[in-house]
Amino acid sequence: MSLYYEAAAVLTNAEKVGGSLKSRIYKRTDLKSSPAQLFALISEASKWSIVLKDVIERCRLLGEERKLTPLLALLLTHDLLLSKNGVAAPANHFLKLAISRHKARLSAEFTKVRIKGGYVTLEAFKEAIVAGVFNPGQEDLPKKVRHPRWVRINTVNTTCAEQLSTTFAGYARASKLAAVLSASGSARIYFQDPNIPNLLAFPPDIDLSTSPAYIKGNIIFQDKASCFPAYLLNVTPEDGDVIDGCAAPGNKTTHLAAIISDQDGPARGQTVIAFERDKVRTGTLQKMVKLASADRIVLVKGGADFLVASPDSEEFSKVGAILLDPSCSGSGIVGRDDTMRMRLPDPSSGTKTISHTSKGKKRKRDKDTNGVSERNTTLDLDLDDSAAEETPVKGKLAERLTALSAFQLRILTHAMRFPKARKITYSTCSVHFKENEGVVFRALASQVAKERGWAILKREHQVDGLKRWERRGIWDSTAFGEDSLLAQEQKAEVCEACIRCEKGTADGTMGFFVAAFVRDDGSDQTAPVSNGNSDGEDEDEWKGFSDEDDRAANTKSREAMRRGSRRSKKKRRKNAQGK
Numbered sequence: 001m002s003l004y005y006e007a008a009a010v011l012t013n014a015e016k017v018g019g020s021l022k023s024r025i026y027k028r029t030d031l032k033s034s035p036a037q038l039f040a041l042i043s044e045a046s047k048w049s050i051v052l053k054d055v056i057e058r059c060r061l062l063g064e065e066r067k068l069t070p071l072l073a074l075l076l077t078h079d080l081l082l083s084k085n086g087v088a089a090p091a092n093h094f095l096k097l098a099i100s101r102h103k104a105r106l107s108a109e110f111t112k113v114r115i116k117g118g119y120v121t122l123e124a125f126k127e128a129i130v131a132g133v134f135n136p137g138q139e140d141l142p143k144k145v146r147h148p149r150w151v152r153i154n155t156v157n158t159t160c161a162e163q164l165s166t167t168f169a170g171y172a173r174a175s176k177l178a179a180v181l182s183a184s185g186s187a188r189i190y191f192q193d194p195n196i197p198n199l200l201a202f203p204p205d206i207d208l209s210t211s212p213a214y215i216k217g218n219i220i221f222q223d224k225a226s227c228f229p230a231y232l233l234n235v236t237p238e239d240g241d242v243i244d245g246c247a248a249p250g251n252k253t254t255h256l257a258a259i260i261s262d263q264d265g266p267a268r269g270q271t272v273i274a275f276e277r278d279k280v281r282t283g284t285l286q287k288m289v290k291l292a293s294a295d296r297i298v299l300v301k302g303g304a305d306f307l308v309a310s311p312d313s314e315e316f317s318k319v320g321a322i323l324l325d326p327s328c329s330g331s332g333i334v335g336r337d338d339t340m341r342m343r344l345p346d347p348s349s350g351t352k353t354i355s356h357t358s359k360g361k362k363r364k365r366d367k368d369t370n371g372v373s374e375r376n377t378t379l380d381l382d383l384d385d386s387a388a389e390e391t392p393v394k395g396k397l398a399e400r401l402t403a404l405s406a407f408q409l410r411i412l413t414h415a416m417r418f419p420k421a422r423k424i425t426y427s428t429c430s431v432h433f434k435e436n437e438g439v440v441f442r443a444l445a446s447q448v449a450k451e452r453g454w455a456i457l458k459r460e461h462q463v464d465g466l467k468r469w470e471r472r473g474i475w476d477s478t479a480f481g482e483d484s485l486l487a488q489e490q491k492a493e494v495c496e497a498c499i500r501c502e503k504g505t506a507d508g509t510m511g512f513f514v515a516a517f518v519r520d521d522g523s524d525q526t527a528p529v530s531n532g533n534s535d536g537e538d539e540d541e542w543k544g545f546s547d548e549d550d551r552a553a554n555t556k557s558r559e560a561m562r563r564g565s566r567r568s569k570k571k572r573r574k575n576a577q578g579k
């Protein structure tokens, strides 16, 4: 099979293989072309598709070349007009002949678009395409806010100071994130994040993927928002072991390991127990843990469902903190720079004759596209594994959110059953109330939360960098019905404790949500708590607290926080004396 047929097959993904574009290419064992060449062709053709789609449509290429699918036409036109070596096929190959006979017209249309866009040279045009600033017909739209390249320094095997004096030696420190956002990829400039320790921002187009620091796992590409959960969990040596209940690909797992290894004094044998249900994603997790040199701190439980882990098992008897970042709708990550949109030429734009051609021929093209519908004029490609969050539930949005939030609540209330656990963070990369604050309110109202004394970690008790973060939770009065009996005071308190990030803002983050739960040492650990089988009870649509629940929850929460606050004051005094 030629390079172009293989690229089209990867893109149409008839076998519905999950994961990023890169992992789909590298996983295939039946390719004749080199995976690197395939990836380069697809990503370059995607970048140029905003131009090439129009060029192909204006030349009515698909009308004249009936055997070319929109995907093949795009890939071939890209190489014909933009690849140094032209179309990678023998001179008499059917595909080469089919595209080459249109070269003059395609080149002329391409040049017209370039000149109309005001680009005097091909070089200038290329720069605009790479920077993503060529947006024909949308000049009046507000300029898209760019997304920085966030780099977390992996303190398991290096320090921020070491990386600044080696990998980033000669880079100037910017005083504002905006300076980094507007800089070109070649600018040697960075911004030190004020909220998350050991996190740096670089210009969006910077390519650090070939730097020795990246290859050695000294630096990890991780969105700022995705660093919130491990930091908010604020693991200390007293917490003992930590569970990451939904770990792959492992950004937060390795962040937990970095925080543990960064603590003053020895890590006292603390282990991060990382659950991952999916076997393929377990492989990615294992690789990431190894690359981050975190394998002495992290124990990967691959192909293991956190929901069936028994809280009372001896294995988890020292687990004091749990991080939960379950599967979600992923609505917060759309539009990230790691997602690329490929625009395909519309086949009906070929010629007027196309709609009158024989049905047989039309069906042939449908078949060739292997399930990418002829009407499907865009393809969204996930370029980066670290950005790929799974969205396993299909169907209409409302149904998906109901199913996902039921699962999320179940996993959160399961975590609340671990007898020694004192801290939990719950996060999603979703922007929907139902998956975020909705789950938090329902979890707080659950039987297990009440019996075990779980409360929300209020803003004033959060780690410094997140206490200062201004975007907080929201309340959706329609979500639980107007008759929700929750007191205004408690709604406000819980929303203020929840943390949100919004995509497309000057903060440079993806859309994200995180909240933390705590419980105090004095709570009744041995109280009879309903076991995992009663989860259905927690998943019932929540109708709001009753007046009595409300008062009880408020009192308990206030007591828990007072005790927590006394304990942390005591701890701070102890620490201060120790220094």
Ligand SMILES: C[S@@+](CC[C@H](N)C(=O)[O-])C[C@H]1O[C@@H](n2cnc3c(N)ncnc32)[C@H](O)[C@@H]1O
Residues within 6 Å of the ligand: 226, 245, 246, 247, 248, 249, 250, 251, 252, 253, 275, 276, 277, 278, 281, 304, 305, 306, 307, 325, 326, 327, 328, 389, 390, 411
């Ligand atoms: C949103 S992703 C986690 C991303 C990860 N925390 C990170 O920062 O790299 C959710 C992951 O949880 C896994 N998962 C979902 N349900 C699970 C369960 N019940 N037990 C263990 N893993 C689960 C999914 O397979 C998926 O890999």
